[in-house]
Amino acid sequence: MVKPSIKAVMNNNYKQIVKVAHSNIAFVKYWGKRGRQYPLNPSVSMLIDQCQTKTQCSYQISDQLQVESFQFEGKEQFDFGKRIEQYLESISEVYPLAKRLRLRFESENNFPHSAGIASSASGFAAIANILAEIEWLENNVRLSREQISTLARLGSGSACRSISKAPFNLWGKTKFDLGTDDYSLDLDEKKYSFSEKLADTILVVNQSQKDVSSSFGHSLMNTHFYRESRIEQAHENTRCLLNAIEADNFTDFGEIIENEALSLHAMMMTSMPSYTLLHANTLRVIEKLKDSREKGEIMAYFTLDAGPNIHLIYPESQKDQVKSFVSEFCLDLCEKIIWAPHFGES
Known part of the structure; x- marks a missing residue:
């Protein structure tokens, strides 16, 4: 990769495409992979409308592939x-056209990156959408949602789940003949939806970049002592979670997503080498939430991605109770609060 000269920018004819993609939050966690970004286990997720990556691409057809520049939030990122x-x-x-593209990227998030809010998912989903648009502009071929999801997966596994048009999304082949490892599947909204839409408030305990990347964490599952039992657990939790959604049982749903969140971090803490991404304030917020829920003050459950930050998942009718909980217990424990509605909400 080389820095583009001002002369090159001024004198060459580049076409421009801008795409926006959303982050997603997994309720059943994908942890560990095989082959070309195939998951060890199925996962179920939901898009987060408020967490977006906006990527602008300037490109031209060339005789060879070259990424001339990648700027993230105004700074050149040579490694990325x-x-x-x-x-x-x-x-x-x-995607044969890839061999003939000369590209420049400018990208930005409206949420912290590399902090456990699936920034690589939205980032590669935006790039996959850009590639689909280039294919249409240059070859007059429309890629399907499944093809775009596959392209996203090959960049970052969880990115395939950010190519979605439904509230809930499944990636990975299950033991009950639903799903595929190649791309994510939009779950039938008529069958898999709650009577009351869900909301997601993100409690950003720490905005700093994680000490351990998700890619490294995934690799540790290859030799993990609990690898097989974790795979079995994820299959069972996927089945139970989908049953809970279909039955409109938010309590069962909540208990499963909390179990999954803690299981994910347990895998990190019991890997070789072991590590933890949870912070003291993460645990403080979790204990406060459980206490408030037991007292009947709130109906919300937590989940976590591979980082210290907490997603509060709740029916939208609980918004006032969640605001009160956040105001009373979380403001001093968090660096930022992101109020993120359910897919399709504004």
Whole structure:
């Protein structure tokens, strides 16, 4: 990858595309992978409308692939630009046009990156959408949602779940003949939805970049002592979670997502080498939430991604109770609060 000269920017004819993609939060966690970004276990997720990555791409057809520049929030990111170039090289069998693209990217998030809020998911989902648009502009071919999801998966596994048009999304083949490892599946909204829409408030305990990347964490599952039992647990929790959604049983749903969140972090803490991404304030908020729920003051459950930050999941009728809980217990324990509605809400 090379820095673009001002002369090149001024004199060459580049077409521009802008795409926005959303982060997602997994309720059943994907942890561990095999082959070309295939999951060890199925996962179920929901889009987060308020957490977005906006990526602008300037491109032209060339005789060879080259990512000339990748800027994130105004700063050149040479390592990530190289990663995008390697990604494009790796997908040339399924996306031949990749070998003939000269590209420049400018990207930004409206939420903290590398802090456990699935920024790589929205980032690669935006890039996959850009590639689909280029395919349409240059070859007059419309890629399907499944094809775009596959392209996103090859960049970052969880990114395939950010190519979605439904409230709930499944990635990975289950033991009850639903789902595929190749791309995410939009779950039938008529069958898999709650009578009351869910909301997600993100309690950002720490905005700093994680000490341990998710990619490294995934690799530790290859030799993890609890690998097989974790895979079995995820399959069972997927079945139970979908049953809870279908039955409109938010309590069962909540208990499963909390179990999944803690299981994810237990895998980190029992890997070799072991590590933890939870912070003291993460645990303080969790204990406060459980206490308030036991007292009947709130009906909300937590989940966590691979980081210290907490997602409060609740029916939208609980919004006032959640605001009171956050105001009373969380403001001094968190660096930022993101009020993120359910998919499709504004």
